[in-house]
Amino acid sequence: MNHTTKLQAHRPTVARSGAAAAPPPARSAKRRITSTQWAAWAFLAPVTVYLALFYAYPLYRNLDLSLRDYTVRSFVQGDAPFTGLANYRKVFADPTFVPALLHTAVFTAVCLVFQYAIGLALAVFFNQHFRLSATLRALFLVPWLLPLIVSASTWSWMLSSESGVVNAALHAVGIGPVNWLTSPSWSLTSVIIANIWIGVPFNLVVLYSGLQSIPASLYEAAAIDGANAWQRFWRVTFPLLRPVSAITLLLGLVYTLKVFDIIWIMTKGGPADSSTTFATWSYQLGFGNLLPAFGPGAAVGNLLVVAALVFGLVYVRVQRKQGLS
Known part of the structure; x- marks a missing residue:
């Protein structure tokens, strides 16, 4: 009876010790994954900024220019009216x-x-x-x-x-x-x-x-x-x-x-x-x-x-x- 009681007394301790020992590796793995992701984004950031500034933004501006009636004044002030595909029709004609x-x-x-x-x-x-x-x-x-x-x-x-x-x-x-x-x-x-x-x-x-x-x-x-x-x-x-x-x-x-x-x-x-x-x-x-x-x-x-x-x-x-x- 004493032997059974001792085993039962030890079981929660083992379970608790096992449960207490398991989380640290999981948290460290999570920290490693997070740091790896941040490192990857850090390496990608210069390329992303370069593409956004010198490719995506000029393409967007060129598309915006083609869809509005820009003059020298409106180009500076930024109040050109939206004309849709009128510029493309003008080009085709x-x-x-x-x-x-x-x-x-x-x-x-x-x-x-x-x-x-x-x-x-x-x-x-x-x-x-x-x-x-x-x-x-x-x-x-x-x-x-x-x-x-x-x-x-x-x-x-x-x-x-x-x-x-x-x-x-x-x-x-x-x-x-x-x-x-x-x-x-x-x-x-x-x-x-x-x-x-x-x-x-x-x-x-x-x-x-x-x-x-x-x-x-x-x-x-x-x-x-x-x-x-x-x-x-x-x-x-x-x-x-x-x-x-x-x-x-x-x-x-x-x-x-x-x-x-x-x-x-x-x-x-x-x-x-x-x-x-x-x-x-x-x-x-x-x-x-x-x-x-x-x-x-x-x-x-x-x-x-x-x-x-x-x-x-x-x-x-x-x-x-x-x-x-």
Whole structure:
């Protein structure tokens, strides 16, 4: 009886001691989780603030500009009336809209095709690792490293109708001068050539890095199977470069859509709007007149944002399908 009583007397003590010993680990774990969460938020805070200040807020302001009738006075005082989609309707009805849309599409498509094709050809060429390969590769990076204002000014001088070296070279082979920058037939071609020259090094660097990740054993196996150089490129190199090519084309697309410096410095969108794109048109509407049209200019800028967003979503969807397959 005494033994049973002792056991019963000890049971609550054990239970109480066990219950008393269990909470400290739970509280310490909770404190560890909380401190870890605070540390994570502390690391995320700079990025969050940066995105909010330099991305989210400008996008919000641009959207607000496009939905209100802003003048210089109302822009300062902040009392612009809400007009809804009136600015977008004004942009779509403007006679400049269709030419600017066509120029933007042609400029973007031609630049992307030639930048990617030339960059891929140079990447395959430099992948042979011949003597002076690294030196020549570094020289090809010069157009990418130069400030855009320097590159655009250089091309403006080279394509000048009176004193340009391009017309001088054409004259040397018996071809008459071409009004590269002052002719509506050639102005868009001129800015396309300049932008291709600037964008090729980026494609070269990214695609060359992608080539470095392809195992040499695959080329050796293809050569043993009797594949020639073209077949090795088409059956081995090109398929394995698809992920790198996709991101290269997407980044090139986003960059080319918003190209402004080259066109504005070389032609200012002219003559007669022959080289006007959405980027230059948006600037002309918002800042190029004595009476700026902030609302329509912001609307044109938002069209560029939507176009880049659509292509980005298409890229994400394609990548997801490839990952599932």
